[in-house]
Amino acid sequence: QLQLQESGPGLVKPSETLSLICAVSGASISASTYYWGWIRQPPGAGLEWIGNLHYDGRTYFNPSLKSRVSISVDTSRNYVYLRLTSVTAADTALYYCAGYGDFDSFDVWGQGTMVTVSS
Amino acid sequence: QSALTQPASVSGSPGQSITISCTGSSSDVGSYNLVSWYQKYPGKAPKLIIYEGSERPSGVSYRFSGSKSGNTATLTVSGLQAEDEADYYCCSYAGSSTYVFGTGTKVTVL
Secondary structure (H helix, E strand, O other): OOEEEEEOOOEEOOOOOEEEEEEEEOOOHHHOOOEEEEEEEOOOOOOEEEEEEOOOOOEEEOOOOOOOEEEEEEOOOOEEEEEEOOOOHHHOEEEEEEEEOOOOOEEEEOOOEEEEEOO | OOOEEOOOEEEEOOOOOEEEEEEOOOOOOOOOOOEEEEEEOOOOOOEEEEEOOOEOOOOOOOOEEEEEEOOEEEEEEOOOOHHHOOEEEEEEEOOOOOEEEEOOEEEEEO
């Protein structure tokens, strides 16, 4: 059974870089046909799609974040990474890793990791 | 890329049916049959309940159904139960391998 687990620093200072890890278990990233996505939810707000990494290595991002975000994988560790540069308080959110699979939807989710941007 | 528009809140009594609309544009909802719906409890991860507009994953109650007309997708919850009290989000493919979520709807069971 595919499972995802996010982890990260919890607190990031303004203007610094946010780096998160999504540990994938139950399937090999390199052998999977899933797209790996990141979605966030600011406090009191709705879900926002950040971006996806396709199994062919191509990445696609929310236009509003495209200049600051990257997604990558480490197939040896079965990790998916999110990197968001030049963060501000507006980037404070619960960040989810999700798998976009055969149902043409995000059918598997991690539990999320909270990131607060504050000095 | 603007968030899809959902009503902020919808309420109903046990046993009733409710509908949640998800309004987008011809660039997203109107152009693709790739709307999904998610149920989210506070402090929990979202759960997929409808995909491809009207399909239910295995294990999801038949009381959840989805449809689409033009630029608006709709989630219907029939036979409302206390356990249905949660937040609901739609999501649509928006072209060029991008996606957009709805603003979210809080469902209250009276």
